[in-house]
Amino acid sequence: MDELEFTEAESNMNDLVSEYQQYQDATADEEGVLRALAPLPLTSISSLGIINVDYNFIEASFPAIEATKKPPCDPIKNSSR
Structure with a gap:
């Protein structure tokens, strides 16, 4: 190599390091925003209860699955005033 x-x-290595640092900073900012907006601490999907700890099946009786069966509605029209 000359x-x-x-x-x-x-130069390529410096660009990669810079890009990685920007990615890390953006990820930290997004987590901060999500934590500020979330009423409860963010948890893993397995702790929500719809996935079995063995990850072999999904329970259809849980509220998250049931909610997907409801037709979508306009939240503005259906809000109580």
């Missing part, structure tokens, strides 16, 4: 190839490789 000097130009080393310089280009270093």
Whole structure:
């Protein structure tokens, strides 16, 4: 490799490091926003109860699954005033 190839490789590495740092910063910002908006602490999907701990099946009797069976509605028209 000549000097130009080393310089280009270093530049590419610096770009990757910079991009990774920006990604980490953006992820931290998004988590902060989500935590500020969430009424409860964010939890893993398995702790919500619709997935069995063995991950072999999904329980159809849980409220999250039942909610998917309801037809969508306009929240503005259906809000109480």
